[in-house]
Amino acid sequence: MTDEIAKQYNPKDTEDKWYKFWEESNLFLAKPDPKKKPYTIVIPPPNVTGILHMGHALNNTIQDILIRYQRMQGFNTLWMPGTDHAGIATQNVVEKSLAKVGLKRQDLGRDKFIQRVWSWKEEYGSTIIRQLKKLGTSCDWSRLRFTMDEEYSKAVMEAFVRLYNKGLIYRGSYIINWCPRCQTALSDEEAAHHSLQGNLYYLKYPLKENPNKFVIVATTRPETMLGDTAVAVNPKDKRYKLLIGKKLNLPLVNREIAIIGDNMVDTKFGTGAVKVTPAHDPNDYALGKKHNLEFINVLRADGSMNELAGDYQNMDRFKAREAILEDLKKQGLLEKVEAHELSAGHCYRCHTIVEPYLSKQWFVKMKPLAKGAIDAVKKGKVNFYPKRWSKVYLNWMENIRDWCISRQIWWGHRIPVYYCNKCNETIVSAAKPQNCPKCKSNDLRQDEDVLDTWFSSWLWPFATFYWPNESKDLKYFYPTATLVTAPEIIFFWVARMIMAGLEFQKDIPFKDVYIHGTVRDIEGKKMSKSLGNIIDPLEIINEYGTDALRFSLISITAQGQDVFLSKERFEQGRNFANKIWNASRFILMNLDSTMIKTDLCQFLKKEELTLVNRWILSRFYSTLKETKKNLDNYQFNEAANTLYAFFWHEFCDWYLEIIKHDIKNAHNQLVMYKILDKFLRAMHPFMPFITEEIWQKLATQTSSIMLSSYPHIQEKIIDKKTEKTFSEALEIITTIRNMRMELDIPVQANNLGAKIFTTSKAKKAMLESVSGQIMNLARLNKLEIFVDFKETKGEFVNVLRDLHISIPLTGVIDIAKHEEKLSMKIQKVESEIKAKEGMLAKKDFLQRAPRDIVENEIEKLKNLKSEVQKLKGVKDGLR
RNA sequence: GGGCUCAUAGCUCAGUUGGUUAGAGCGUUGCGUUGACAUCGCAAAGGUCAGAGGUUCAAGUCCUCUUGGGCCCACCA
Numbered sequence: 001m002t003d004e005i006a007k008q009y010n011p012k013d014t015e016d017k018w019y020k021f022w023e024e025s026n027l028f029l030a031k032p033d034p035k036k037k038p039y040t041i042v043i044p045p046p047n048v049t050g051i052l053h054m055g056h057a058l059n060n061t062i063q064d065i066l067i068r069y070q071r072m073q074g075f076n077t078l079w080m081p082g083t084d085h086a087g088i089a090t091q092n093v094v095e096k097s098l099a100k101v102g103l104k105r106q107d108l109g110r111d112k113f114i115q116r117v118w119s120w121k122e123e124y125g126s127t128i129i130r131q132l133k134k135l136g137t138s139c140d141w142s143r144l145r146f147t148m149d150e151e152y153s154k155a156v157m158e159a160f161v162r163l164y165n166k167g168l169i170y171r172g173s174y175i176i177n178w179c180p181r182c183q184t185a186l187s188d189e190e191a192a193h194h195s196l197q198g199n200l201y202y203l204k205y206p207l208k209e210n211p212n213k214f215v216i217v218a219t220t221r222p223e224t225m226l227g228d229t230a231v232a233v234n235p236k237d238k239r240y241k242l243l244i245g246k247k248l249n250l251p252l253v254n255r256e257i258a259i260i261g262d263n264m265v266d267t268k269f270g271t272g273a274v275k276v277t278p279a280h281d282p283n284d285y286a287l288g289k290k291h292n293l294e295f296i297n298v299l300r301a302d303g304s305m306n307e308l309a310g311d312y313q314n315m316d317r318f319k320a321r322e323a324i325l326e327d328l329k330k331q332g333l334l335e336k337v338e339a340h341e342l343s344a345g346h347c348y349r350c351h352t353i354v355e356p357y358l359s360k361q362w363f364v365k366m367k368p369l370a371k372g373a374i375d376a377v378k379k380g381k382v383n384f385y386p387k388r389w390s391k392v393y394l395n396w397m398e399n400i401r402d403w404c405i406s407r408q409i410w411w412g413h414r415i416p417v418y419y420c421n422k423c424n425e426t427i428v429s430a431a432k433p434q435n436c437p438k439c440k441s442n443d444l445r446q447d448e449d450v451l452d453t454w455f456s457s458w459l460w461p462f463a464t465f466y467w468p469n470e471s472k473d474l475k476y477f478y479p480t481a482t483l484v485t486a487p488e489i490i491f492f493w494v495a496r497m498i499m500a501g502l503e504f505q506k507d508i509p510f511k512d513v514y515i516h517g518t519v520r521d522i523e524g525k526k527m528s529k530s531l532g533n534i535i536d537p538l539e540i541i542n543e544y545g546t547d548a549l550r551f552s553l554i555s556i557t558a559q560g561q562d563v564f565l566s567k568e569r570f571e572q573g574r575n576f577a578n579k580i581w582n583a584s585r586f587i588l589m590n591l592d593s594t595m596i597k598t599d600l601c602q603f604l605k606k607e608e609l610t611l612v613n614r615w616i617l618s619r620f621y622s623t624l625k626e627t628k629k630n631l632d633n634y635q636f637n638e639a640a641n642t643l644y645a646f647f648w649h650e651f652c653d654w655y656l657e658i659i660k661h662d663i664k665n666a667h668n669q670l671v672m673y674k675i676l677d678k679f680l681r682a683m684h685p686f687m688p689f690i691t692e693e694i695w696q697k698l699a700t701q702t703s704s705i706m707l708s709s710y711p712h713i714q715e716k717i718i719d720k721k722t723e724k725t726f727s728e729a730l731e732i733i734t735t736i737r738n739m740r741m742e743l744d745i746p747v748q749a750n751n752l753g754a755k756i757f758t759t760s761k762a763k764k765a766m767l768e769s770v771s772g773q774i775m776n777l778a779r780l781n782k783l784e785i786f787v788d789f790k791e792t793k794g795e796f797v798n799v800l801r802d803l804h805i806s807i808p809l810t811g812v813i814d815i816a817k818h819e820e821k822l823s824m825k826i827q828k829v830e831s832e833i834k835a836k837e838g839m840l841a842k843k844d845f846l847q848r849a850p851r852d853i854v855e856n857e858i859e860k861l862k863n864l865k866s867e868v869q870k871l872k873g874v875k876d877g878l879r
Numbered sequence: 880g881g882g883c884u885c886a887u888a889g890c891u892c893a894g895u896u897g898g899u900u901a902g903a904g905c906g907u908u909g910c911g912u913u914g915a916c917a918u919c920g921c922a923a924a925g926g927u928c929a930g931a932g933g934u935u936c937a938a939g940u941c942c943u944c945u946u947g948g949g950c951c952c953a954c955c956a
Contacts, residue, residue: 008918175954193953200956219956232956266955274956282954342955356954388883392951395882399953487951518950544918555904558893561884562949566891572904575918586915637893641903656915734922741910741922832900845936853898853937860899 005588005697009581011545014693019133027706028138030078032476039075040480041067042461042510043139044493045147047086048121049093052131054519054527054565055486057537058557061550062516062636063484064137068685069631070481071138072710078477079138080464082145083125087412087453088182088349094120094411110410117411121146131538136546136688138706145464147456148413155463156413156456157430159504164417164428168365169405171417175285176404178357179347180303180317184408185361187452188401189491191345191354200270200340201325204333205231208247208256215240215248215259216335218270220342221280222328223321226253226309227296230276232287235261237272251333252324253310260291279358297358301408317355362406362415362449369499370400376498376508385514385634386560389490396491405452412450419445458496461509468504478505482512490515514634517562527565540570547687548573554686555640576644577690580683583652584694587676595669596699603670611769613671615726616655618719619646620675624682625713631685640686647679654730658773673698678711729770732756735800736778739807742818743796753782757789757804759866789870791877799825799870801863815878822875829868836861 006013022028032038041063046056063079071077094117095105105113129144145152163169177191178184201222204214215231228250233240244261264287265274278288279297288295298309305312305320312320328334345354374397376382377390384390406415418427420436421443427433435442459467465474479501485494494513501509520526527534540549552573557563609617623646630639655675659668677698684691684705695705702708736754745752758764767774767785775783789804791797797806836857839845846854 005915007916009916193951217956221956269955276956281956283956284954286954343953392883395952491952520949556892559895561892564891568905569891571918575916578916578918582916582919584915589915633895635895641893645903652916653920657920660915737921738923744910746911828900839937842936848936849898856899 005585007582007585009545009578009690011541011547011577011689015134015136015541015546015689018689018692019136022138022704022706023133023141025704027704028079028140029142030076030140030477032472033076034476036074036076038477038481039067039070039077040080040477041078041482041484042080042464042480043082044483044485044489045082045084045145045457045460046128046132047089048083048125048128048146049086049089050083050128052128052135052537054535054537054553054563056128056132057135057549058516058519058553058563059484059486060132060135060137061553062514062557064135064550064688065554065631065636065685066482066484067138068688068706069710071706072681072684072708074709078140078143080143080145080477080480081129081132081137081139081141082143082147082460082464083128084457085121085146085148085412085453087407087409087450088184090117090121091409091411092182092349105410113410121148134538134541134546136550138688143464147453147460151466152456152459152463153413154430155459155467156451157416158468159459159500160416160451160455161428161430162504163364168368169362170365171360171362173358173360174363174404175280175282175356175358176361177345177354178301178359179350179352179354180299180301181350181352182347182409183301185357185359185404185406186345186347186354187404187454189454190348190452192348193343194346195341195343198340198342198344200338202271202335202337203251203275203328204335205248205250205257205275206333207243208249211249214333215243215273216271217273217275219275220340221321222324223305223312223317224277224280224298225250225275225324226305226312227277227279227298228257228275229278229288229293229296230257230260230291231273232260232262232265232276233273234263234265234267236263237265237267240273251331252327260287260293262287262291281356285358295358299355299357303355361404362417362447364403364405364455366400366402366499369503370397372502373397373495373498376502382498382508382510383512385512389487389513389515389560392487393490393495397495403452405455406447406449407452408448409450412453413456415447415449415451417447419447421445454492454496457493458500459504461497461501462505479508480510482514483510484514484516486518487515488518512634515560516557517560519563519565535565535567540567544570544574545577545689547577547690551576551640551644551687554636555644557637559635559637576648577687579648579652580687580690580694583647583656584676584680584697586656587672588697590663591673592664592669593699595666596673598670600670600674607667609671610665610667611722611726612655612658612773613667614717614719614722616651616675617671617717618723619650620678621714621718622723623650624678624711625718627682628710628713643679643683643686647683651675651679654777657777661776681705681708681711725766726770729767729774731800732767732803732805733774733777735798735805736774736780736807739796739798739805740778743807743809745807752778752780752807753784754778754780755784755786755795755804755806757786757806759787759802761787763802789873791873797874797877799867799874801867802870804870804874819875819878822871822878826868826871826875829864829871833861833864833868836864 043063044059067077067079098105108116160169177186177188179186198220200218200220202216202218203222203225204216207213217231231248233244235241235244243259246259247256248259250257276284276287276293278284278293279295296308298305299317300306303317305315307313312323315323325334346352347354374394377393384393416428416430418429418433420439420441422441423436423439425436425438427437433444436444461480462474462478465471465478467474483494497509501507518526537549548570552570556569623642626642627639630642659672662668680691680695692705756767758767764785764787771783771785794809795806796809797804840857840861
C-alpha cells in the first residue's frame with residue numbers, strides 16, 4: 001500500500017484535516033428518521049464568556065465517546081450544541097471593558113449597553129465553540145443554539161407566563177442574597193457558603209428604665225445593629241424571663257426597642273439574647289413578621305450605609321463595622337470580642353460576601369414542581385451514575401425552597417411583566433400588550449428586572465427544539481438519552497431540568513445522568529486561574545495531540561471520581577497514539593492487498609485457523625466484550641484501559657512479534673488486518689483522529705470510520721481454552737528468557753536448545769502445538785518435549801508449575817544465588833499449600849462453598865504439591 | 880449539625896453482584912537498537928490493601944467504630 005508513513009505519529013497532520021472532512025461531509029448532522037432509534041445528548045451549554053478548561057475537556061470527551069459509540073452502533077444520534085448567555089458573568093465582562101474607557105453601563109443606557117453586549121458576543125462568543133471543535137466533538141453544529149436567540153427567548157417567556165398563570169410565580173418582599181458588587185439578587189444556590197474566620201462581638205444595650213443595666217447581645221455583623229428593632233430572648237430562659245416587654249435603648253442611634261420572647265432563641269448560644277434586625281437577616285425577618293416589628297433597612301444596594309445609618313451614612317458596610325465598634329468601645333458598650341468561625345455566602349460570580357437583603361423580587365414556587373421530579377428519580381425513570389448522587393438530589397429536592405428568579409442586571413431575558421402607569425394593573429404576557437386590559441391606557445412600563453440565567457437553561461432539553469412549537473424534532477429526539485455533567489450543577493441545572501421537563505413536556509428530559517468528577521491539580525486543588533495551577537487543554541493538544549489528551553483524561557477517570565492531573569499524564573496518551581501508529585505502519589508495510597478482501601467468516605468455513613490466530617482473535621473478542629460492557633455502564637476508564645492493554649501488550653508485544661517471522665502466511669495476513677480494522681473501530685470513540693487517519697490508509701468500504709459499524713461480538717470465536725493454552729506458552733517463553741538472562745546467554749545467539757518435561761501425553765501434544773512460537777520468541781534453535789523428567793548432568797533446570805524446563809549449562813552459574821531463589825520459591829509455594837490445606841480441612845468450606853470453587857481448590861493444591869516437589873528436586877540436584 | 884467521598888507498590892490511581900498468585904501508568908534497577916515504534920523492547924525489584932472489631936466456609940471488596948484528608952448541604956445570631 002503506502003510506504004511513506006512517518007516513523008512518528010504527528011497529530012497536527014491529521015486532526016484539523018479530518019475534522020474539516022467530517023464537518024463538510026455532514027457526518028455530525030442528525031435528522032429524524034422513524035426507521036432508526038434516536039440517541040440524543042444535549043450539551044451543557046458553556047458560557048459565551050467561557051474558554052476551554054480541563055473540566056470542559058473531560059465533560060465533552062465523555063459525551064463525544066457516547067455519541068460516537070452509539071452512532072456506530074446504528075442509533076440516530078444527535079448531539080445538540082449551544083452556548084449560554086450567562087447573564088451576570090457576561091455583563092461583568094462587558095462592564096469591565098467599559099470601565100477601561102471610564103464608562104459605566106448607566107452612561108450608555110440600557111438599550112445601548114445591551115447592544116454592546118451583543119456585539120461582544122458576536123466577536124468573542126464563539127471562542128469556546130471553536131475550542132470544542134479542537135477536541136473533536138461531533139456535535140450537530142447546524143443546530144447551534146444560544147439561550148438569548150429569538151426562538152429560545154420565546155420559550156423562556158412562555159415558561160414564565162405558564163407558571164405565572166398556574167400561580168407558581170409570585171412577586172414579594174423577602175430577604176434574599178444580595179451581591180453588593182454585582183448589585184443584584186442571587187438565588188440560594190448562587191450564594192456559595194464558605195467558612196471564614198470572624199469574630200463574635202458582644203454588645204451592651206442599656207435598659208431604658210435603668211441605663212446602668214444592660215442586656216448583652218452577641219453578633220457577627222455589628223453594623224446591622226443600626227437596623228435593630230428588638231432583642232429576643234427565650235421565654236424559658238430564667239435570666240431574661242422578667243425582662244420580656246421591657247424597653248432597651250439602642251446605642252448610637254438612641255432608638256427605643258423592645259425585648260421580646262420567642263422559642264426560636266437558643267439559650268446556649270452567645271448570651272442567650274439576640275439582637276433582631278428584620279431587614280438584614282432571614283431569621284430576624286421571620287421574627288419581625290411574627291412579632292410585627294419594624295423593618296429598617298440601613299444598607300444601599302452597593303453595600304454602603306444609607307441615610308438611616310446616621311453618622312455612618314455612606315460608609316462601606318465593613319468600614320462602618322469598624323467605626324461602630326470603635327464608638328461602642330468608647331462608650332463602654334463593647335463587652336468583649338471572641339474569635340468565631342462563621343460561614344458566609346459568597347457571590348458565585350465575583351466571590352464578594354453577599355448580604356442578606358430585604359427586597360422585592362420574583363420567585364418560583366418550587367414544592368409543586370419538585371413532587372414529580374422526586375418521583376421520577378425514586379421510580380428509576382431518571383438514573384444517576386454513580387448512583388449516590390440520587391441521594392444528594394433527593395435530599396435537596398425534598399427540602400427545596402422557592403427560587404428567586406429576578407436579577408437587577410440588564411443582560412438577560414427581561415421579565416415579561418408590565419405595569420399600567422395609570423391604574424397600576426400588573427399584566428403578564430409573553431408579548432408586549434398594546435394597552436391595559438383594565439383601564440385601556442397605553443401607558444405601560446415593563447418590569448426592569450431580567451431572569452436568572454438558569455431560568456432559561458432549565459428549558460434546554462426542549463427549548464433547543466423550538467418548544468413550545470410541537471416540532472418533529474422535539475417529538476423524535478425528546479426525551480434525550482444521557483446528560484453528562486459535573487456535580488456542582490446538580491442543583492443549578494440538572495434538578496431544575498427534570499422539573500421543567502415534567503412540567504412543560506410532561507416527560508423526563510433524560511434517562512441517565514452521568515456525573516463525572518472534578519478535574520484537580522496533582523495536589524488535589526481545584527484548577528483555577530487565581531491559583532495558577534491550570535493545565536490548558538489547548539496547550540496539551542498542541543503538544544501531544546487531541547487523541548492523547550482524550551485518551552489520557554479518560555483512562556484516569558474512574559466513574560464519578562475526581563481526576564488528579566499533572567502534565568506528564570498526557571505522555572501516556574501520546575505514547576499510545578504513537579504505538580497504534582507504528583503497529584499500523586508495520587501492518588500496512590507488510591500487508592498483501594489481495595488478502596484484505598477475504599471475508600473472515602468465509603475463510604473460517606474452509607480452514608481452521610492456526611493456534612496463534614485463534615488465540616488473538618479470541619482475545620480480541622473477549623476484549624471487545626469487556627469494552628462494550630464497560631461503555632454501557634459508563635465505565636470509560638475501564639473501557640479505554642482494556643483496549644489499551646489488549647492492543648499494546650497482547651497484539652503488539654506478543655502477536656505481532658510472533659507472526660513477524662511468517663508474515664506472508666495467509667492466516668496471519670488475514671487476522672492481523674481484521675484485528676487492526678476492528679480495533680480501530682472499537683477505539684474510534686476514544687481517539688477519533690488517529691483512527692480515522694489509519695482507517696483511510698487501509699482499503700476501506702466506507703468513506704469514513706465514522707460511518708462504519710462498531711464491531712459486533714462474535715461469541716463463537718471466543719475460546720477460553722485456547723486463551724489458556726496460549727498464555728501458558730507465553731509463560732514458558734518468559735521463563736526461558738529469564739533463564740538465559742541468568743546464564744548471560746546473549747539473545748542474538750540463536751544456538752540454544754531447550755527441553756520441556758511434562759507429565760502427560762496430552763500436555764505434551766498441547767505444548768508441541770505451540771513449540772514453534774516458543775522457539776521463535778525464546779530464540780531457540782531446538783525444542784524437545786518429553787513426558788517424564790529425567791535429570792541430566794550439565795543442565796540448568798527450572799520449574800514452572802508442573803513443568804521442568806532445562807537448557808544446557810554453559811559457562812559458570814552462581815549456584816548459591818540460584819539455590820536461594822529456589823528456596824524462596826519453595827517457601828512461598830509451601831505457605832500457599834499450608835493455606836490451601838487449612839481451607840480444605842474445614843468441613844464448612846467443603847459443605848457450603850460452591851462445588852466448582854472447592855474442586856478448583858483441590859486441583860490447585862495438587863498442582864502446588866507437585867510443583868514444590870519438583871522445585872526441591874531441582875534444588876537438590878544443584879550440588 | 881446532616882450527608883457524601885477517599886486512604887491499595889516510591890508517586891498517581893484501577894480493582895461493580897465477596898471466591899485463582901491484588902493490577903496499570905509513571906518512577907527505580909539490569910539487559911537490549913543493522914528496517915513498526917527509544918514516544919521502543921526484554922526482564923526484575925517493590926504491597927501487614929489506614930487501624931480495630933464484626934458478618935461469612937471465604938473480606939481489598941459487606942457491616943460497625945477509630946484515625947487522617949477532600950467535598951457538599953444547613954437561616955448556630
